[in-house]
Structures are given as C-alpha cells and as structure tokens.
Amino acid sequence: xxxxxxxxxxxxxxxxxxxxxxxxxxxxxxxxxxxxxxxxxxxxxxxxxxxxxxxxxxxxxxxxxxxxxxxxxxxxxxxxxxxxxxxxxxxxxxxxxxxxxxxxxxxxxxxxxxxxxxxxxxxxxxxxxxxxxxxxxxxxxxxxxxxxxxxxxxxxxxxxxxxxxxxxxxxxxxxxxxxxxxxxxxxxxxxxxxxxxxxxxxxxxxxxxxxxxxxxxxxxxxxxxxxxxxxxxxxxxxxxxxxxxxxxxxxxxxxxxxxxxxxxxxxxxxxxxxxxxxxxxxxxxxxxxxxxxxxxxxxxxxxxxxxxxxxxxxxxxxxxxxxxxxxxxxxxxxxxxxxxxxxxxxxxxxxxxxxxxxxxxxxxxxxxxxxxxxxx
Numbered sequence: 567x568x569x570x571x572x573x574x575x576x577x578x579x580x581x582x583x584x585x586x587x588x589x590x591x592x593x594x595x596x597x598x599x600x601x602x603x604x605x606x607x608x609x610x611x612x613x614x615x616x617x618x619x620x621x622x623x624x625x626x627x628x629x630x631x632x633x634x635x636x637x638x639x640x641x642x643x644x645x646x647x648x649x650x651x652x653x654x655x656x657x658x659x660x661x662x663x664x665x666x667x668x669x670x671x672x673x674x675x676x677x678x679x680x681x682x683x684x685x686x687x688x689x690x691x692x693x694x695x696x697x698x699x700x701x702x703x704x705x706x707x708x709x710x711x712x713x714x715x716x717x718x719x720x721x722x723x724x725x726x727x728x729x730x731x732x733x734x735x736x737x738x739x740x741x742x743x744x745x746x747x748x749x750x751x752x753x754x755x756x757x758x759x760x761x762x763x764x765x766x767x768x769x770x771x772x773x774x775x776x777x778x779x780x781x782x783x784x785x786x787x788x789x790x791x792x793x794x795x796x797x798x799x800x801x802x803x804x805x806x807x808x809x810x811x812x813x814x815x816x817x818x819x820x821x822x823x824x825x826x827x828x829x830x831x832x833x834x835x836x837x838x839x840x841x842x843x844x845x846x847x848x849x850x851x852x853x854x855x856x857x858x859x860x861x862x863x864x865x866x867x868x869x870x871x872x873x874x875x876x877x878x879x880x881x882x883x884x885x886x887x888x889x890x891x892x893x894x895x896x897x898x899x900x901x902x903x904x905x906x907x908x909x910x911x912x913x914x915x916x917x918x919x920x921x922x923x924x925x926x927x928x929x930x931x932x933x934x935x936x937x938x939x940x941x942x
Contacts (some may be wrong), residue, residue, distance in 0.1 A: 586650035593643040594719055595734060597636055601683075602738040604633045605712055608705075609745040613752060630690075633708075637687055640680045653798065669793040672721030675714050682711040712742050713771065721792060726783035739772055796841055800866070800876055820890070820913050821882075824937045827854030833923050833930040842866060843873050847921075847930055857884045859919070859934065861903070863895065880905040882917070891915060901932075906939055914939035 607629035614622060644660035647653065655673065659666035661681065664674035689696055689704040696704075716735055725731040746768055755761040782788055789799060831849035838844060847861040859882050865875040875898060883890030893907030901921045908914040916939045921932035 584650060584652075586646050587652060590643060590646045590650060591723065591725060593639050593646065594723060595725075595731065597639045597643055598715060598719055598734065598738055600632055600636045600639065601712060601715055602741050604629060604636055605708060605742050606745050607632060608708060609749050612749065633683070633687065637680075637683050640683065644676070644680065654795065668795060668798075669722050672718055672792055676718035676722060679711045679715040679718060682707045682714065686711075709742075709746060712738075713775070716775070720779055720783045723783075726779075726788070732779075732784075739775070743768060743772060790841075800842060819884075820909065821855050821857075821915065821936065823915055824935070825854045826936075827851040827934045829859065829919070829921070829930070829932045829934050831930050832928050833925070834928055835925070842876075845873060849930060849932075849934075851934060854934075857882065858888045859917075860888055861895065861905070861919075863898075878903075878905075880907055880917070882907050882915070908939070916940060 607625060611622070611626050611629050615625065644655075647655050648657060648660060653668040655666060655668055659668075659673060660677055663677040663681070664670050666673045686705055686708050689701050693701045716739060719731070720726045720735060723731065747765060750761055750764050750768065755764055782791075829849040829851060831847065833845065833847050835843060835845045842864055843866065845863040847859070847863075849859040849861075851857045851859060859880070861878065861880050863873060863875055864877045865873040868874050875895065878895030878898070880893050880895060881889050881891065891907035891909055891913075893905055895903050895905045897904040901923055903917075903919050903921075905917040905919070906914065907917060915936045918935040918937075919932060921930055923930050
C-alpha cells in the first residue's frame with residue numbers, strides 16, 4: 567500500500583481569514599437584520615401603526631431609509647466578496663443569478679434578492695408614473711426577497727453551523743412571519759379561502775426551512791454538495807486538518823536524539839465526500855524511548871495508485887502526551903517518509919520512517935530513526 571509517489575509530492579500554501587472575509591460575513595448578517603426591520607416597518611406603515619410620540623410619517627421615513635441602507639449594504643457585501651478573491655465570484659455573478667461556478671444555486675439566490683430589492687426601490691422612485699396597482703404588485707417582491715436572502719445566507723455563508731447565525735435567522739424569520747400573518751389577516755387578501763391558504767403556506771414555510779437546514783447547511787459535507795469547487799475544498803480542509811487530540815502533557819520529558827525505535831500499529835484510509843483521501847497511521851514505539859507516532863496524510867488519489875499529498879501533520883511523544891512534538895511530513899517516497907517535528911520551546915527532531923503496510927489487514931510495521939534537526 568503506497569502512501570504517495572515521490573514525484574507527485576505537492577504542497578499547499580494556506581493562510582488565515584482576511585479582513586475582507588470578515589467584512590463579507592459581517593455585512594451579510596447586518597443586511598439580514600436590516601431587511602427584517604425594513605419588512606416590519608413596511609407592514610407598520612401600510613397598517614397605519616403609530617405611537618403617541620411616533621407619527622406615521624416618521625415610520626414611513628425610517629422604512630424608506632432602512633430599505634435604501636439594505637441595498638447599499640448588499641452592494642458592499644457583494645463587492646467585498648468579489649474583491650476578496652477567495653471564491654471565484656465575478657461582478658456578473660453578483661447581479662445575474664445562478665451562473666456562478668461557486669455554489670451557483672445559493673449564490674444565485676443572493677443575486678436574486680439584490681435584484682428584487684433594486685426593482686422595489688426603482689419602482690418606488692417612479693411610483694407616480696407607474697400607478698398604485700403596478701407599484702403595489704412590485705412592492706410585494708420585498709416579502710419574497712426575505713426568504714430568498716435567508717436561504718442564500720444559510721446555503722452560502724461560512725457561519726451556517728454557528729449558533730449565533732442560526733439564532734439570528736430564526737429570530738428574523740419569526741418577526742417576518744408574524745407581521746406577514748398580520749398583513750394577510752388584516753385585509754391584504756380579501757377572499758377568505760385564499761386568505762386561509764396563504765396563512766397555511768405561511769405556517770409551513772418555517773417548518774420546511776427548518777427541515778431543509780437540518781439536512782443541508784447544518785449537515786456534514788454541505789460544502790461539497792452546495793457546489794464548492796474541489797480546489798477550494800482541498801485548501802480549506804488542508805487548513806483545518808488536525809491529528810487526533812491527545813491529553814495535555816503534564817511535564818513530559820523530551821526525547822534525546824539520536825535514537826532508533828521499532829514501530830507497530832495500524833493504518834487506515836477513508837474516502838472523503840469532496841474527493842479527497844485521508845490515510846491515518848497510529849504507531850507505537852518499542853526498543854527505544856516509549857511513545858507514539860501519529861501521521862495523517864491527506865490528498866487526492868494518484869493515477870499511479872498512491873495519494874498526491876496536500877497536507878501531512880505529524881505528532882510524536884509519550885503515550886500521555888503524543889502532541890509533545892508536532893510538525894509535518896517533509897518528504898514522501900512510497901512507504902518511506904521524512905518529517906520534522908518540534909516542541910513549543912523549540913526542541914526539534916528530524917524523523918526518518920520506513921514502513922511495511924498491509925492495506926487488507928490494516929497492520930503497519932517499520933522503523934524510526936530520530937536525529938537532532940539540521941539547520942532549515
């Protein structure tokens with residue numbers, strides 16, 4: 567069982583989130599809140615709600631200004647996503663739905679929400695020429711833009727599994743459902759049968775959305791199923807890959823190199839949903855200082871029967887502190903690997919590992935030679 571072909575060794579340069587990435591997330595969340603406020607104020611305006619100290623013209627003015635702010639923030643949200651460059655999103659993708667190479671359906675819903683709100687704003691400007699009925703028909707698109715925006719946020723957003731975003735989506739949806747129900751029951755639909763049908767649909771929409779979210783954005787593997795390009799998935803998984811966690815060391819003693827040890831343990835391989843392959847080695851050290859060696863190799867299947875590596879974290883240490891030394895694979899050739907590991911305090915080792923692997927039984931045996939790390 568070959569881990570990787572020597573000529574196929576590759577590396578992936580990764581970096582942390584950028585300020586633009588955080589700005590995209592922030593403007594998306596704030597836009598959802600403001601869109602909810604806009605819908606609620608729109609219903610309050612139509613229903614002629616007013617307080618003792620809040621006349622109707624104030625509600626109307628705030629509704630109009632919040633609606634314009636929603637469109638402005640949507641433009642910033644889309645523009646930042648384009649400039650950030652992490653995902654292949656173009657200016658055309660931001661305004662023409664469902665044509666993007668990145669999560670086309672869910673990104674397209676965001677473009678559709680923007681188009682709907684722009685249509686509402688433009689028709690409001692020419693309301694006198696369009697006529698009340700035409701303007702009112704287009705203005706109903708504001709209600710349609712809300713569920714479209716929520717689906718876009720959960721389907722495309724990187725925070726879909728975060729509790730705060732789920733809570734925010736639930737709160738905003740509940741507010742819109744309540745005011746929409748008030749609007750329907752208070753004369754928006756005159757026919758009793760049609761009104762009952764509209765209320766039934768309104769009640770089913772949150773239930774359907776919850777079922778979809780549980781099986782979609784909140785479920786494992788959503789990034790691949792949503793239409794994220796394979797290259798982005800590989801890069802993201804390479805950043806997030808971690809070895810099995812070990813208990814925090816309680817003053818473990820460092821290894822004194824050079825030393826040799828025999829290795830025995832297990833090898834396992836699994837196919838990931840996004841087309842990547844993961845090979846895990848869990849090895850015990852004997853005949854030298856006791857401890858464990860953990861290696862995880864991730865990459866794409868090679869046409870030559872191995873794996874083209876994109877990430878190779880390595881952990882070494884006593885049984886109660888396997889993570890005492892951590893590092894990465896620096897070279898792979900068949901079932902032999904070289905790695906460099908270090909402690910938090912700077913003690914470094916170069917590891918030479920030669921293995922014999924039995925893929926059928928999952929048994930791994932071999933040898934380890936550790937030497938003081940040479941200069942980088």
